[in-house]
Amino acid sequence: MIFVDAHCHLGSRQYDGDRTDVINRMLDKDVRNVIMICCSRHDLQASAVLREQYPGFKLACSIHPQDLEDDSSEERLRELDRIVETYHPDMIGETGLDYYSHPHTKEQQRHFFVSQLEMARRYHLPVNIHSRKASADTLAILKEHPCRGIIHSYSGSLEMARLYIKEGYYISFGASVLFPGSKKPRQVIADIPLDRLLIETDSPYQSPVLGHRHEPEDVIRIYEAISQIRNITMEQLAEAVFDNFNRLFGEEK
Numbered sequence: 001m002i003f004v005d006a007h008c009h010l011g012s013r014q015y016d017g018d019r020t021d022v023i024n025r026m027l028d029k030d031v032r033n034v035i036m037i038c039c040s041r042h043d044l045q046a047s048a049v050l051r052e053q054y055p056g057f058k059l060a061c062s063i064h065p066q067d068l069e070d071d072s073s074e075e076r077l078r079e080l081d082r083i084v085e086t087y088h089p090d091m092i093g094e095t096g097l098d099y100y101s102h103p104h105t106k107e108q109q110r111h112f113f114v115s116q117l118e119m120a121r122r123y124h125l126p127v128n129i130h131s132r133k134a135s136a137d138t139l140a141i142l143k144e145h146p147c148r149g150i151i152h153s154y155s156g157s158l159e160m161a162r163l164y165i166k167e168g169y170y171i172s173f174g175a176s177v178l179f180p181g182s183k184k185p186r187q188v189i190a191d192i193p194l195d196r197l198l199i200e201t202d203s204p205y206q207s208p209v210l211g212h213r214h215e216p217e218d219v220i221r222i223y224e225a226i227s228q229i230r231n232i233t234m235e236q237l238a239e240a241v242f243d244n245f246n247r248l249f250g251e252e253k
């Protein structure tokens with residue numbers, strides 16, 4: 001069995017002290033395919049090195065919607081374009097809209113989101129989408145700028161998930177499914193097509209345990225929860241998610 005973590009920040013400063021140990025722990029558990037999200041130079045440099053070492057590690061880079069407060073100049077988009085030319089990432093992301101944490105930069109967020117979707121199309125890359133309290137605008141923009149990719153850390157309705165799927169997106173679920181009160185994601189997980197489902201930690205963020213740094217190896221627990229919700233074996237789930245990951249990156253056998 002091979003496990004996938006479809007969204008993590010392995011290049012994060014939080015792993016600077018023990019990144020090799022973190023990777024060895026995940027490889028021990030057969031978490032072999034990951035998407036490393038890089039929204040800073042630091043994370044990008046650390047992750048680019050890892051991609052050279054591990055064949056299942058994919059590189060994604062972007063300007064995060066929460067990161068436009070201090071600088072939302074066009075120069076940032078030109079810099080991202082240079083990064084794409086230099087590093088040849090496998091994906092653009094995470095990009096999108098966060099009206100929950102940054103309602104005051106909505107307009108800049110929409111501009112940067114659209115620009116990054118256009119960039120993804122120009123380079124024929126999939127996108128990793130962050131959307132919080134912004135599903136109507138996110139969907140409208142994705143419809144206007146067709147791409148393919150992943151809706152990360154999904155917590156919306158089944159109806160909205162179906163609309164994203166119709167636009168060609170995979171729906172990725174994180175540790176929120178581990179919380180007993182998480183009725184909505186459970187219903188979505190139970191009902192969406194298995195060939196559109198992905199699983200992620202968003203580590204080191206979104207830890208289900210207070211005070212514990214989240215790691216990619218923790219994705220196994222999310223697999224366990226989802227296999228129970230879907231009423232399938234871990235093997236069946238792992239195979240489906242692995243196929244989805246490979247299909248997204250055009251590596252289907």
Ligand SMILES: [Zn+2]
Binds near residue numbers: 037
């Ligand atoms: Zn993230």
